Structures are given as C-alpha cells and as structure tokens.
Amino acid sequence: MSARKPYIRPMDGWWRRNPFFMRYMVREASAVFLAIYAVILLVGVFRLSQGEAAYGAWLAALTGPLAIVFHWAALLAVCYHAYTWWKVMPKTMPMLHVGGRRIPEVALSAVGWAATLGLSVVVYALARWW
Amino acid sequence: MAESTRTIEIEVLRYRPEQDTEPYYQTFSVPFADDWSVLQGLQYIKDDLDSSLSFRWSCRMAICGSCGYMIDGVPKLGCRTFLRNYYPNKVRVGPLENFPIERDLVVGIDDFIGKLEGIKPYIIPKEPRTPEQGEYLQTPAQRDQYEQFSSCINCLLCYAACPQYGLNPGFTGPAALALAHRYNADSRDQGWEARSEVVNAQDGVWRCMLVGYCSEVCPKGVDPAHAINQNKVNSTLDYFGVLKFLLPKGAAK
Numbered sequence: 323m324s325a326r327k328p329y330i331r332p333m334d335g336w337w338r339r340n341p342f343f344m345r346y347m348v349r350e351a352s353a354v355f356l357a358i359y360a361v362i363l364l365v366g367v368f369r370l371s372q373g374e375a376a377y378g379a380w381l382a383a384l385t386g387p388l389a390i391v392f393h394w395a396a397l398l399a400v401c402y403h404a405y406t407w408w409k410v411m412p413k414t415m416p417m418l419h420v421g422g423r424r425i426p427e428v429a430l431s432a433v434g435w436a437a438t439l440g441l442s443v444v445v446y447a448l449a450r451w452w
Numbered sequence: 453m454a455e456s457t458r459t460i461e462i463e464v465l466r467y468r469p470e471q472d473t474e475p476y477y478q479t480f481s482v483p484f485a486d487d488w489s490v491l492q493g494l495q496y497i498k499d500d501l502d503s504s505l506s507f508r509w510s511c512r513m514a515i516c517g518s519c520g521y522m523i524d525g526v527p528k529l530g531c532r533t534f535l536r537n538y539y540p541n542k543v544r545v546g547p548l549e550n551f552p553i554e555r556d557l558v559v560g561i562d563d564f565i566g567k568l569e570g571i572k573p574y575i576i577p578k579e580p581r582t583p584e585q586g587e588y589l590q591t592p593a594q595r596d597q598y599e600q601f602s603s604c605i606n607c608l609l610c611y612a613a614c615p616q617y618g619l620n621p622g623f624t625g626p627a628a629l630a631l632a633h634r635y636n637a638d639s640r641d642q643g644w645e646a647r648s649e650v651v652n653a654q655d656g657v658w659r660c661m662l663v664g665y666c667s668e669v670c671p672k673g674v675d676p677a678h679a680i681n682q683n684k685v686n687s688t689l690d691y692f693g694v695l696k697f698l699l700p701k702g703a704a705k
Contacts, residue, residue, distance in 0.1 A: 327469035328552030328560050333618045346663045414681040
C-alpha cells in the first residue's frame with residue numbers, strides 16, 4: 323500500500339505573500355482607473371452630441387471636488403500603468419538583433435516611455451495653449 | 453567545523469505523511485562557515501541533528517536542478533543561496549510552492565513531468581537527414597534564437613513563482629512552454645504544429661497573465677515569460693491561419 327498522502331497548500335491570499343505579486347496586483351488594478359476614465363470621456367462625447375447646454379453641464383460636473391480627486395488618482399494610476407505596460411511589452415515581442423547583438427529589453431521599453439512622455443507633452447500643450 | 457564561528461537558526465517546514473495532518477515549522481540551530489550554502493545547512497541537520505529530514509539534492513553546483521526550495525518565501529536553489537546572507541536573522545526553508553508536498557521539502561513533480569513530455573521536447577524535423585546528407589548546419593544567429601531557452605535545468609523555481617499555476621494546476625506552465633519555444637525557435641526543427649495543440653490551448657500560453665515572477669527567479673536566465681508571451685502572438689497568427697505562411701521552415705507533425 324502506498325504511504326503517499328500529498329499535502330496541497332491553500333492559495334488564499336497568495337498576492338500578499340510577495341511584494342512582487344502586490345506590484346502585479348496594483349499594475350492590473352490601475353487599469354480600472356483607465357476604464358472609468360474612458361467611460362467619463364465617452365459620456366462627454368455623448369453629452370456633446372446632445373447640445374451645448376448638456377456639454378456645459380458635463381464640464382461643470384467635472385469641476386466638483388470629487389471629480390478633481392478622481393482625476394488626480396486616475397492620473398497617478400495611468401502613469402504607473404503606462405510605466406508597467408512598456409516595461410513588460412518587450413516580453414511579447416520576438417528577439418530583435420542589430421549587428422549581431424540583441425537589443426536589450428530596457429532599450430525597447432525606453433522607446434515606449436519616451437513616446438508616451440512626448441505625446442503626453444504634445445497633447446497637454448495643445449489642450450492648454452491651442 | 454573548525455572554522456565555523458557563527459550559528460544560524462534554520463526553520464524547516466516538516467511534513468511526514470504517515471503521522472502529520474498538516475505541515476509545521478521545526479527550528480534547528482546550525483553552526484556554519486562563511487561559504488556554507490542553505491543546502492549544506494540542510495545536510496548538517498540531516499547528518500547531525502535529525503536524520504528523518506527529507507530533501508532533494510544532487511550536484512551542489514546549480515546544474516542538476518534538484519534543490520529548489522522556498523527560502524524565506526522566495527524560490528531559490530539551496531546550493532547557490534548562502535546562509536551568511538541571512539545571518540544574524542533566522543532563515544525559513546520550505547518546499548516549492550504550488551506543488552503538493554510529499555514529505556518535508558520533497559514535492560510531487562509528476563504533473564510537470566507529464567507536461568514536459570506533452571510539449572515534445574526534442575527536435576522534430578520534417579524529414580530526418582540521412583548520414584549521407586551530413587550534419588545539420590546552423591549559423592550563430594540561428595542559434596541565438598533559442599540558446600537562452602535551452603538553458604533550462606527543470607528546477608521548477610518558475611512554477612513555484614507562478615500564481616497562475618497555483619490557482620489553475622492545468623496550466624502547462626513556464627518551463628514546459630519555454631522549452632516548447634526552445635524547439636519551435638530552433639532552425640533544425642519543424643515541429644511547431646505538433647506542439648501547437650498544447651501551446652495554443654487555454655491552458656497553454658493563454659493561461660499566462662504575465663506576472664513575470666518566473667523570469668525573475670530563474671537561476672539560468674531562461675526568461676520563460678518572454679518565451680510564453682511572444683507565443684501569444686504566434687498563437688493568434690496560427691488561429692487566423694497565417695502562421696504557416698510566416699514560418700519559412702514549414703511544419704511537421
């Protein structure tokens with residue numbers, strides 16, 4: 323008779339066991355802010371289609387203290403999301419070689435970070451001064 | 453033992469299936485020298501303190517892949533982790549996470565062995581070359597496409613690092629999928645279609661959520677997360693039937 327009696331450990335609270343898993347959960351959770359923000363923008367487009375008064379009301383609603391707090395939180399979450407998104411992006415690509423040497427992952431991420439930063443500055447400048 | 457001047461507390465997770473209903477920590481005081489690994493600490497316990505302690509080990513130089521344990525909650529090889537880095541604190545040693553505990557630090561790996569076989573970890577040529585045709589030729593650039601993924605020693609630290617495998621034991625998992633890619637990426641191999649059923653499945657590459665900890669703990673720099681996630685693209689191309697046009701080397705069953 324086999325004396326085997328394998329013990330299977332529970333997975334409860336797995337993401338609290340390691341700081342790496344916590345950062346993973348924050349990374350995934352930051353997408354929720356992105357989704358909510360996208361919905362707010364969609365509502366804005368919808369209100370715009372209803373006319374100037376409706377759009378003005380939507381704009382006014384965004385000036386409330388709760389809306390301001392949410393936007394700051396969303397901005398932080400989106401920054402972290404963009405950072406982690408480009409950080410893992412090279413894992414989804416085939417290896418790239420230039421001149422017989424492999425392009426390091428951090429170089430590929432850096433291109434993404436630079437593009438995100440550059441485009442954000444352009445969008446901000448257009449919104450602010452144009 | 454002449455040179456040992458310090459004593460460290462090692463807490464080992466014990467589980468003896470014939471008498472314990474669940475695992476518990478047992479603490480041992482181990483005198484150690486500066487160059488002692490965690491594995492040497494365990495060997496000291498077995499030789500001098502408690503011969504009933506069970507653990508796997510073999511080569512002592514990070515190539516056999518036998519001595520993977522959770523060391524202070526992190527999957528590491530016992531032979532390349534040093535006690536001096538934990539002293540004066542105590543160090544906790546447990547069996548690899550996400551695997552059933554057979555006894556003490558020994559885990560059951562039957563599931564992994566089955567998955568390893570499932571991805572056909574060998575070169576599958578379209579038509580085997582005859583001796584008259586000579587050897588297979590490969591350029592250094594072609595070798596670079598898979599060499600890193602061929603460094604796997606099946607130590608299973610990546611499975612212990614993968615919460616997806618713990619939550620969904622059906623997941624083919626990091627090492628097996630990395631090895632599938634190692635052969636798919638080899639210019640001498642045309643077996644991607646034979647492996648595609650496992651790789652493209654829900655429990656294949658798609659179960660991976662890119663936590664990425666597998667690549668972090670790998671002692672050989674295999675980067676399983678990279679192998680898996682670039683194959684999500686290949687799996688998608690295969691689904692739409694375009695992969696076979698993009699792979700110039702053809703396919704063999």
